[in-house]
Amino acid sequence: MKALNRFFAKSNSAQVAKQRLQTLLAYDRLEIPPGVLALIKDDIVAAISRRVSVDCEHVNVNLLHEQNSSKLVVDIPLIANRGARAVRSAGRSNAR
């Protein structure tokens, strides 16, 4: 709620603008629509699920933008066969 209030407050709106722009320009420069990230997430979960059990609800796929490059950062919790959570596996792949 606090974050939401800050979003709408007049002050600090410049910070919000900057963050939105940094995120958005990463997508613009890659020439992919931001909504595609959700589809990429589904594709990754489907592919990995064929080999191992995945905790689908807690999968995170994010675009990390740095000065001259972008990365997909993927966080995929796995489920061990006996019900307890397996070691969290974080996968990284570079997207340029």
Added chain:
Amino acid sequence: MLPSILNGHAMNEHTSLEAQVITVTSGKGGVGKTTLTANVGIALAQLGRKVVVVDSDIGLRNLDLVMGLEHRIVYDIVDYVEGRCRLRQALIRDKRVAELFLLPAAQTRDKTAVNPQQMIQVCDELRKEFEFILIDSPAGIEQGFQNALAPADLVLVVINPEVSSVRDADRVIGLAESQGKTQIYLVINRVVPARVKRQEMLSVEDIKEVLSTEIIGIVPEDDAILSASNRGMPVVCNGKGPAALAYRDIARRLSGEHVPLEIPQALGWWQRLFGKAS
């Protein structure tokens, strides 16, 4: 590594004898390209350079209006390209400043009347006579923009400190780079220092971080601009206000002078009450 324009280096191989084509563009409309072209063109002429400003917004010409030369147009760039007049006949001399000319756009045609190759040829002709050729690009990224970009040695991308303008500028910078343009500089226009201070407006540092492009000028919001365009008398003609000073600084940097970039500061209340120091 290109020498920085802010350190007073001449551009690339250009010497003071060679002409330079500078395209003023933005992507987003209404950010101040035409006003900048008019004022920087005049300021360069005030420094003693031979300057021509070219309106490439065919169909929606405005450079003539902002400069107060609209009543003198007989021929325009399309008349020249289509062979109805000589180039000299289409050029309008601005009598306020020595050695400043305007090549107007056509008002009754559209952007397809001229193509990029023809723009390059027009500029090649102009290079024989002028030291600086400033092209006022239309908004957008379609043919008008392509026409304006094609002959450019140097590209000025004008932005306002707000999200749409910055996003569009990023696209335009990418397009210019993909066409082999290496000298691309930002002008941040309509900065309101008090709002930047209150974090309501993107700061120069924010913009530098987001766009990673060198800044050649920062022009504060200035009430004098509206009156100036109402009268057809650009602010640098006789103005001392913040925008006029900023435009003159840009002209000085373009002609190779070392002028450090200053970030406009918000005035204290006493300064606003008693007027700014000129």
